[in-house]
Amino acid sequence: xxxxxxxxxxxxxxxxxxxxxxxxxxxxxxxxxxxxxxxxxxxxxxxxxxxxxxxxxxxxxxxxxxxxxxxxxxxxxxxxxxxxxxxxxxxxxxxxxxxxxxxxxxxxxxxxxxxxxxxxxxxxxxxxxxxxxxxxxxxxxxxxxxxxxxxxxxxxxxxxxxxxxxxxxxxxxxxxxxxxxxxxxxxxxxxxxxxxxxxxxxxxxxxxxxxxxxxxxxxxxxxxxxxxxxxxxxxxxxxxxxxxxxxxxxxxxxxxxxxxxxxxxxxxxxxxxxxxxxxxxxxxxxxxxxxxxxxxxxxxxxxxxxxxxxxxxxxxxxxxxxxxxxxxxxxxxxxxxxxxxxxxxxxxxxxxxxxxxxxxxxxxxxxxxxxxxxxxx
Amino acid sequence: xxxxxxxxxxxxxxxxxxxxxxxxxxxxxxxxxxxxxxxxxxxxxxxxxxxxxxxxxxxxxxxxxxxxxxxxxxxxxxxxxxxxxxxxxxxxxxxxxxxxxxxxxxxxxxxxxxxxxxxxxxxxxxxxxxxxxxxxxxxxxxxxxxxxxxxxxxxxxxxxxxxxxxxxxxxxxxxxxxxxxxxxxxxxxxxxxxxxxxxxxxxxxxxxxxxxxxxxxxxxxxxxxxxxxxxxxxxxxxxxxxxxxxxxxxxxxxxxxxxxxxxxxxxxxxxxx
Numbered sequence: 001x002x003x004x005x006x007x008x009x010x011x012x013x014x015x016x017x018x019x020x021x022x023x024x025x026x027x028x029x030x031x032x033x034x035x036x037x038x039x040x041x042x043x044x045x046x047x048x049x050x051x052x053x054x055x056x057x058x059x060x061x062x063x064x065x066x067x068x069x070x071x072x073x074x075x076x077x078x079x080x081x082x083x084x085x086x087x088x089x090x091x092x093x094x095x096x097x098x099x100x101x102x103x104x105x106x107x108x109x110x111x112x113x114x115x116x117x118x119x120x121x122x123x124x125x126x127x128x129x130x131x132x133x134x135x136x137x138x139x140x141x142x143x144x145x146x147x148x149x150x151x152x153x154x155x156x157x158x159x160x161x162x163x164x165x166x167x168x169x170x171x172x173x174x175x176x177x178x179x180x181x182x183x184x185x186x187x188x189x190x191x192x193x194x195x196x197x198x199x200x201x202x203x204x205x206x207x208x209x210x211x212x213x214x215x216x217x218x219x220x221x222x223x224x225x226x227x228x229x230x231x232x233x234x235x236x237x238x239x240x241x242x243x244x245x246x247x248x249x250x251x252x253x254x255x256x257x258x259x260x261x262x263x264x265x266x267x268x269x270x271x272x273x274x275x276x277x278x279x280x281x282x283x284x285x286x287x288x289x290x291x292x293x294x295x296x297x298x299x300x301x302x303x304x305x306x307x308x309x310x311x312x313x314x315x316x317x318x319x320x321x322x323x324x325x326x327x328x329x330x331x332x333x334x335x336x337x338x339x340x341x342x343x344x345x346x347x348x349x350x351x352x353x354x355x356x357x358x359x360x361x362x363x364x365x366x367x368x369x370x371x372x373x374x375x376x377x
Numbered sequence: 378x379x380x381x382x383x384x385x386x387x388x389x390x391x392x393x394x395x396x397x398x399x400x401x402x403x404x405x406x407x408x409x410x411x412x413x414x415x416x417x418x419x420x421x422x423x424x425x426x427x428x429x430x431x432x433x434x435x436x437x438x439x440x441x442x443x444x445x446x447x448x449x450x451x452x453x454x455x456x457x458x459x460x461x462x463x464x465x466x467x468x469x470x471x472x473x474x475x476x477x478x479x480x481x482x483x484x485x486x487x488x489x490x491x492x493x494x495x496x497x498x499x500x501x502x503x504x505x506x507x508x509x510x511x512x513x514x515x516x517x518x519x520x521x522x523x524x525x526x527x528x529x530x531x532x533x534x535x536x537x538x539x540x541x542x543x544x545x546x547x548x549x550x551x552x553x554x555x556x557x558x559x560x561x562x563x564x565x566x567x568x569x570x571x572x573x574x575x576x577x578x579x580x581x582x583x584x585x586x587x588x589x590x591x592x593x594x595x596x597x598x599x600x601x602x603x604x605x606x607x608x609x610x611x612x613x614x615x616x617x618x619x620x621x622x623x624x625x626x627x628x629x630x631x632x633x634x635x636x637x638x639x640x641x642x643x644x645x646x647x648x649x650x
Contacts, residue, residue, distance in 0.1 A: 024457070045643050045646075048644055059453035059456070059483055059486070062483075063460070067461035069457075219442040219462065220422050220442070225443075226443040226445070227444050228443075228445040
């Protein structure tokens with residue numbers, strides 16, 4: 001298994017998940033994510049794991065969360081319309097603090113849109129798609145190789161922080177082939193959820209002191225714990241009539257990520273240290289940006305890239321530090337300007353924000369970005 | 378002193394229940410507790426899954442593993458639990474709206490898969506928690522808060538729906554006959570496959586009040602007139618069954634393979650390749 005292999009993004013997500021210990025997959029066929037389901041259906045039974053094709057996406061994420069409560073490392077994969085259907089139960093995973101992984105292979109447009117071409121229209125759906133204030137970790141790989149490693153990291157973060165983690169791929173990354181170095185199992189860091197060791201009668205499945213993550217039992221291993229989608233105290237049972245308990249419970253969901261940003265955040269900087277033009281871009285299109293940066297640098301333009309790999313929580317400390325040194329912040333993305341709205345928060349009146357957006361189902365080419373750089377420098 | 382079955386299965390600190398006086402949910406809950414106890418299941422290995430609605434709150438009071446899920450979704454969550462650990466005894470408590478309206482798709486596909494879950498549909502003919510609106514099981518012409526001129530939607534028969542979709546154990550019980558109700562739930566738990574128990578229950582403070590059915594004892598007594606056991610119903614002409622509710626075991630079949638067992642075969646096949 002280890003060594004160099006040529007894989008597609010969808011294959012890399014599947015193999016990364018298996019390397020991380022995925023033993024349960026439930027999904028519903030949807031272009032351009034289907035190959036993740038197909039490969040899972042072939043490989044999981046070989047390892048004694050479960051593949052289930054559910055009746056819809058609501059059921060898929062529900063089964064994934066249910067399986068996780070019984071101890072499984074569970075994942076689903078979908079695309080925009082299916083991702084919308086999953087939002088309802090995703091909120092359950094968040095409030096009930098159940099680890100699981102969701103891969104959203106982004107395609108173009110709202111509704112059926114264009115099912116076979118790439119886009120980045122789900123940046124905001126991944127952040128605010130489900131209702132209520134909620135924590136979210138979203139990872140955006142920009143290569144097949146990262147599709148592999150970030151899917152592993154998605155499982156690790158979900159197990160460490162007891163929360164659903166979303167990986168945003170896109171239709172091109174999903175289907176393009178690249179070399180991936182598959183490491184030996186011994187080289188991988190695999191995180192599994194902490195299990196309780198206390199007497200079952202002392203078990204507090206949702207203790208949240210100092211935003212530490214409570215150990216999570218599996219149904220059936222002797223802890224008769226209770227899981228609910230209602231705001232709950234540390235025992236898991238509803239508290240709906242005490243404002244301070246509601247506050248503590250909900251604050252923990254946000255606080256458990258806020259207090260561990262250094263561990264969760266990951267980003268790449270490319271020639272950004274002295275950049276007067278700072279490009280913000282995530283996912284596959286960031287590679288076009290890099291190529292444009294190299295060409296512009298050859299002409300003496302001080303331009304660089306900040307690429308959040310953890311899109312949410314957005315790595316704002318580092319981004320705002322780099323922003324402060326730039327004259328122009330340029331966002332490059334395949335949507336109408338979702339990252340531009342993020343960047344606007346950090347851009348002062350004496351700086352320029354230049355969104356480069358392209359929403360036609362094709363990857364933004366380096367020339368387009370290069371031209372935009374020349375326009376603003 | 379011998380421990381009472383309720384001491385083993387209830388969380389006394391969570392009582393009293395949030396249910397209205399005269400509500401049938403308590404009777405269904407005790408039937409589930411007695412059925413679980415008689416089944417011999419280890420409470421550590423029992424997972425009770427519910428959705429949203431008055432009856433779904435029952436999981437809050439049970440001293441088993443509990444998964445209180447989203448509206449309409451308990452069967453989908455329970456499917457994941459059972460597949461991740463087929464050794465668990467998984468019981469679903471759901472209401473008529475939770476199961477046959479918003480959860481209708483999960484319900485029919487659970488029946489089709491024949492996965493080993495026991496689904497107790499607490500059927501009180503209306504949405505109680507939201508204040509008494511009509512549900513897919515509200516009888517035609519009945520009064521609810523959203524059918525103030527009488528319900529104009531034909532109702533589902535939960536048992537026919539389950540049988541048609543392929544459930545391999547289908548029965549109806551009534552809160553008025555708690556021992557019979559316990560027995561069909563017990564048979565459902567013992568049955569290896571997808572079991573559906575339509576548990577007819579009374580919503581006294583909403584459905585009963587809106588339809589002028591009297592107080593709780595009066596509502597219960599109407600079942601003496603309204604309910605016909607299956608064996609007797611089979612001897613009666615169709616016109617004699619108009620407006621009646623037939624109860625008993627409609628389907629009890631081992632003809633179809635249970636889903637987790639079938640999947641174990643898939644694993645064997647995959648590992649041979």
